[in-house]
Amino acid sequence: MARGGVYKTEVEKARNALLAQGKHPSVDAVRVALGNTGSKTTIHRHLKELEAEDAKGVGGKYPVSDALADLVSRLAGQLNGEADARIADAQARCDAQLRDRAAALEQARQESATLADQLRHTQGALQAKQAEHEADQARLAEALATVRQFEERIAGMTTRLDERDAHAQSLEQKHTHAREALEHYRTAAKEQRDQEQRRHEHQVQQLQVDLRETRDSLTGKNQELLQLNRDNVRLTEQAGQHDREARDLRAHLRRLDEEVQALRPVTRELDSLQIRYAQEQLAGEGLRAELAATRDALATEQAARQLAETTAAQAAARAQAFDDLLKRNGSISSNETSAPTNT
Numbered sequence: 001m002a003r004g005g006v007y008k009t010e011v012e013k014a015r016n017a018l019l020a021q022g023k024h025p026s027v028d029a030v031r032v033a034l035g036n037t038g039s040k041t042t043i044h045r046h047l048k049e050l051e052a053e054d055a056k057g058v059g060g061k062y063p064v065s066d067a068l069a070d071l072v073s074r075l076a077g078q079l080n081g082e083a084d085a086r087i088a089d090a091q092a093r094c095d096a097q098l099r100d101r102a103a104a105l106e107q108a109r110q111e112s113a114t115l116a117d118q119l120r121h122t123q124g125a126l127q128a129k130q131a132e133h134e135a136d137q138a139r140l141a142e143a144l145a146t147v148r149q150f151e152e153r154i155a156g157m158t159t160r161l162d163e164r165d166a167h168a169q170s171l172e173q174k175h176t177h178a179r180e181a182l183e184h185y186r187t188a189a190k191e192q193r194d195q196e197q198r199r200h201e202h203q204v205q206q207l208q209v210d211l212r213e214t215r216d217s218l219t220g221k222n223q224e225l226l227q228l229n230r231d232n233v234r235l236t237e238q239a240g241q242h243d244r245e246a247r248d249l250r251a252h253l254r255r256l257d258e259e260v261q262a263l264r265p266v267t268r269e270l271d272s273l274q275i276r277y278a279q280e281q282l283a284g285e286g287l288r289a290e291l292a293a294t295r296d297a298l299a300t301e302q303a304a305r306q307l308a309e310t311t312a313a314q315a316a317a318r319a320q321a322f323d324d325l326l327k328r329n330g331s332i333s334s335n336e337t338s339a340p341t342n343t
Contacts, residue, residue, distance in 0.1 A: 006038035011046035167282045171273055193304055195243050235326055242319045249312045256305055
């Protein structure tokens with residue numbers, strides 16, 4: 001840091017050193033020799049005083065003429081003027097350089113401030129970018145986690161879909177088996193109904209034949225009453241057989257009814273299968289149609305059972321009527337037998 005002032009002796013030592021080196025002792029050179037300390041004005045004043053002392057010393061030590069003294073004085077004044085001009089010029093150049101350097105320094109400071117602002121903005125933008133990058137990384141991690149969750153859910157849904165397909169195939173197989181069992185039951189029931197119908201028609205024909213024989217026997221003579229009694233016994237046995245057959249028919253009808261009751265869980269299972277199949281495959285229309293056909297078939301079977309029960313009741317009524325007819329014929333025969341005896 002520059003001192004507040006320099007001493008004249010210091011300026012003199014610096015001046016003599018410069019003169020010894022063959023250099024002109026200008027203000028700037030002296031100031032540099034002093035280590036860039038001291039004011040230029042002070043250094044210039046000390047140099048003026050030293051030059052004045054040198055001029056006095058030369059005149060005092062060596063006597064000179066007035067012309068020479070005047071010449072020396074003019075030369076000294078010219079040198080001082082040139083020195084002052086040079087000093088002023090150097091001072092102006094130095095001031096200009098200082099101003100340029102100050103302007104450059106100010107510009108550098110402004111540029112530094114601008115660069116600092118830009119650096120702060122860049123750092124802020126970098127931090128924002130880093131925050132955005134971290135947020136993007138977090139969102140990417142969340143997205144990857146979501147993708148993994150979706151992949152796991154897709155795998156689970158695929159597994160459940162495969163299970164549903166297998167379950168649907170199982171339901172289709174059960175439905176096929178149930179339909180085959182129902183078809184088998186329909187065939188067996190139809191065959192049994194046909195057999196029962198043929199047996200019933202045969203029984204009706206036999207009853208008709210028996211009734212015709214009974215009418216023929218009733219128009220016979222008294223000696224034919226014994227044969228009629230034997231026929232009565234035979235017809236009684238046949239009526240008992242018919243009763244047994246009627247009972248067997250009722251028992252068979254009860255078995256049919258039990259079979260129909262046993263098939264009702266199958267119907268409920270078919271309904272449940274229909275609902276589950278419709279929920280799993282969206283193809284329940286065909287199954288509902290088949291179930292409707294199954295219900296119709298069951299209704300037909302129930303109607304057939306009711307018809308069989310009605311037929312059995314009619315057969316029982318006919319058998320009962322035949323028994324009543326036989327009883328009436330027996331009483332008529334007894335009356336006709338007792339009438340000749342009384343005569």
